[in-house]
Amino acid sequence: MELLSYIPDVIVTHLRISVTVPQTSLHRSCRWYSVSHLSVKERIDQKREAALQGGGQQRIEAQHKRGKLTARERVQLLLDPESFVETDMFVEHRCADFGMEQDRNKFPGDSVVTGRGRINGRLVYVFSQDFTVFGGSLSGAHAQKICKIMDQAMTVGAPVIGLNDSGGARIQEGVESLAGYADIFLRNVMASGVIPQISLIMGPCAGGAVPEIFPNWHSVTNEDVTQEELGGAKTHTTVSGVAHRAFENDIEALLNLREFFNFLPLSNQDPAPIRESHDSSDRLVPSLDNIVPLESTKAYDMLDIIHAIVDEREFFEIMPNYAKNIVVGFARMNGRTVGIVGNQPKVASGCLDINSSVKGARFVRFCDAFNIPIITFVDVPGFLPGTAQEYGGIIRHGAKLLFAFAEATVPKITIITRKAYGGAYDVMSSKHLRGDVNYAWPTAEVAVMGAKGAVQIIFRGKENQAEAEAEYVEKFANPFPAAVRGFVDDIIEPATTRKKICQDLEVLASKKQVNPWKKHANIPL
């Protein structure tokens, strides 16, 4: 079940996970608000005060001891100072079983803090699960609070950020808790592609609090699998690909999230944001003229090209440690947010495989949904051959990337830096998939395959293979075959790439393209 996978970016932090079973028998020695003769005003103040305290000083201290911040501290750090407007501070859970109805087990606001605020002046809705209250477990009330802000975010068209720190379902509530999850999931799905949804996992988030890990339901009660093995930050950023970035600690994660947020439009009704940039749009980058090595078997770092081209060398890479043979992330060109996809020749020669196809596809679809132009740097020798890939369904997964590029209606600019071989050439935002501007560098080679392999097939068993190979190189290992057919629009000097892209983006800002009406497409899942 991949529900929040519609959520654009999940940022995992923290490898430490200490408490997994929601506390069922929480006791507090003194709860003063049961005294009934207080005035309403006093009761309001007391409830507010209690809500600010969450699960109480002791648990706050315990949270700090674990090197974690409280739900409120996180919100404060994430949002602009004094911009947080809280909702549902007085909501309490409605569970009456297992002694939960007692006053000492009621916490104003329950186990989540919700509201809206601003990040660099821009509106955002936030929920932050409070681990100090019942381990952040999800009650019906908790879910209802989250749903409320999600609904509001949808109506005004602003992103939702979830700061997750939850042990899972509130077991005492049973099906009500499950219903709560489903309510959130539905909204996740409805909001997908409408507003950016970002999850920051800051502690345990078993069960459904972040539904990507839904299959790990049992992790709440697991005995033999360590939390880190099952779903720690490292697993999800390097192996499973569920999470997109991992950070050292809460503060690093939250501050980076502020930075990341700046790349996003508030909703699918907004164009890609343009922020003030000090980098001139017609800056030439002479160092690119010889970045591609002469020998086509030699690797180079695609990140060097990306850093040199984008504004101020600032590239916010997504999933940097997963399927490293493809690089995806956000940057700005002349202040405007762009999504960048690039094959990485440094890793597995930059060839496409199952994981990199899926990573790329998801990123491309995110950009398309939120009007973010896509710039694609191509140096791909093909799809990775082998039984593991075939059995794993490379055809279906590779098709996802093709599907995503083909379907995208945002401005698409493609630069072939070197190899564009075989089917992978088609996939990588080629002209044929409605690329708006497709450039080739002089080092580009658009062909079915490398010269050696091609000659071995065409002239199998014949002599003069070397001669034939030289002929093949002369004919195909250059940008001309594609250029004479108009499959690339121009062969450009690498140094001018930034300037050209900036100019094209300016023109393409008014691009309008509509796909045929359909209920929805049927991407090969």
Add this chain to the structure above:
Amino acid sequence: MTLWMIGNMAAHSVPSTLKRLLFAVKCSPLQSRCCVVQREAQYSTISSPNEKTFDKILIANRGEIACRVIKTCKKMGIQTVAVHSDVDSSAVHVKMADEAVCVGSAPTSKSYLNMDAIMDAIRVTGAQAVHPGYGFLSENKEFAKRLAAEGVAFIGPDTHAIQAMGDKIESKLIAKAAKVNTIPGFDGVVKTAEEAVKIAQQIGYPVMIKASAGGGGKGMRIAWNDEETREGFRFSSQEAASSFGDDRLLIEKYIDNPRHIEIQVLADKHGNALWLNERECSIQRRNQKVVEEAPSTFLDPVTRRAMGEQAVQLAKAVHYSSAGTVEFLVDSKKNFYFLEMNTRLQVEHPITECITGLDLVEQMIRVAKGYQLQHTQEDIPINGWAIECRVYAEDPYKSFGLPSIGRLSQYQEPLNLDKVRVDSGIQEGSDISIYYDPMISKLITYGATRAEALGRMEDALDNYVIRGVTHNIPLLREIITHPRFVSGHISTNFLPEVYPDGFKGHQLEADAKRELLASAAVLYIAAELRSAKFVHFRVASTPVECSHWELCVELGEERQDVQISKSGTVYTVEIDGAKVEVWGALNLASPLLPLTVNGTHRMLQCQTSHCSPYVRVLSKLAAELNSYMPEKASEDTSSILRSPMPGTVVAVSVKPGDTVAEGQEICVIEAMKMQNSLTAVKQAKVKSVHCKPGETVGEGDLLVELE
């Protein structure tokens, strides 16, 4: 004016747009460079157009010296041919030359030292002469002979002179015969302690005693009197017999606090020779020069003349033609002793060009063609002062410089400044590889006085942008501003004496620290303010209308609360009760950030790599909450190299016991017909190697372990 910097190594971690930036905060007295626009020629341009030399010259070298020679050739209207290895095919010297020939693969023995290939290149291109630069084949008599055999001019001295001066012992004998001061000494069997004392007395104390067979300074003893001589004799003769089985002892004048001062000579094939004054090259590490200047603060006209005349005597004695350098050791009493003669153009020749106005390469070409010298000794001036810093890709915090390699992701020479010369052979995007010398450039500044040249050097270093490799600018800047250097009180032991525990970076004084923290805080605020500057919104945004901030700046382990207020474009930063005013254009895209801090111009640089000590700026809230964050656990996966993919091992570049530098290639794995170079993530010794070329490895297989 107080000058301050934090090496190049101050870091500043800003959570917003300027994330994890490192600031090199440097001083730059901008006022001195105000409005001088016209650039002075760095060497003479008086090449007589009627003087025909060669049509085409091949430069048998690479990097900055090849570029340097090509520049003069262009000026003289001579066609140029570059030679290059395969990895250098898009190097600057190749682009500059009219023609280029690849002479082999990356290792120098297969390319730049490959005489056969270079001779072929000469034949193919029809070059009439060869300039060898320095290093490589420049002092190779075999090469000179082969050129002579083919009738190609060698732009340098005759083989006879190369041979004579190339041999340490022979050159000393020739020098002695030419009445050049040599280090008095005795080399042979000394039978008794009394004999040793007698020899020592003849030489004059202090003396140095060691076994002749022992190399370098090994087993060297210094004696200041007869008693110490006897003792030294006993130790050394024992050691000579036991360690080397060779009785011979070397007793030599010991030169305390020696300076390395060399005389540039220029001679023609008609018996004329000139001395072009001296170069002071005492600042060295591991016998390699780092900072040079001309003239020397130490020489008086009499000594200079004496040294110059002896150098010319030596040149004449070996019928020297072309440019050459006679190296001397000079003791604290201005006694000078011949060390050796370099029969080539020296790395540090530009400083001589700056003070004499001669183009040495041009002179070498003229002389090689057989022209007489154009100048007489009286024509050779000392015009002002010139300083040269060798900018290396190396880590100055390790033994004053261990090589570092990488790609120059950003590179900008301080050529916007007046009276600055940069001799380099690289550009932005160039690779500093393990195959060749890690020198990035020679940075030369000059002025009417030493103070002027030094001031300019500071500016130039501050305005030099180098990213992607570790470089030694922090050390260079520290040297040229050190009071001992500024006063001219230097010797070849300068670095170990001044930094006995190694170079640790610049130590900030209280004022300077405050200014650094204030500048970092201002940059943070500038970046924060810009983060909120968006154009067009559908949903109303609330701009952050703030003009007062409370921040916490961390400098290494230290933390400091600061308060900033902004009025107009001026920021006032309050630190510890003291106020610092900061003002600047704050172009956050520029690698150079000129700021005015308390009325003084400073040049800041931001770096994205982690260095120490670093500056990190946090909001007050973040800083408070930061105290709950656990200490970062250091992980060490750096000692193990695993194959990142299945493939075939093509090459293994290391063997157990080797020391690898960070970024150095360890082995190459071929996968999908693509060669992937695996590199060391830290400098370490190789513990074990678990793969060999030709072997197939799977993903995650252990390849090499480091210590």
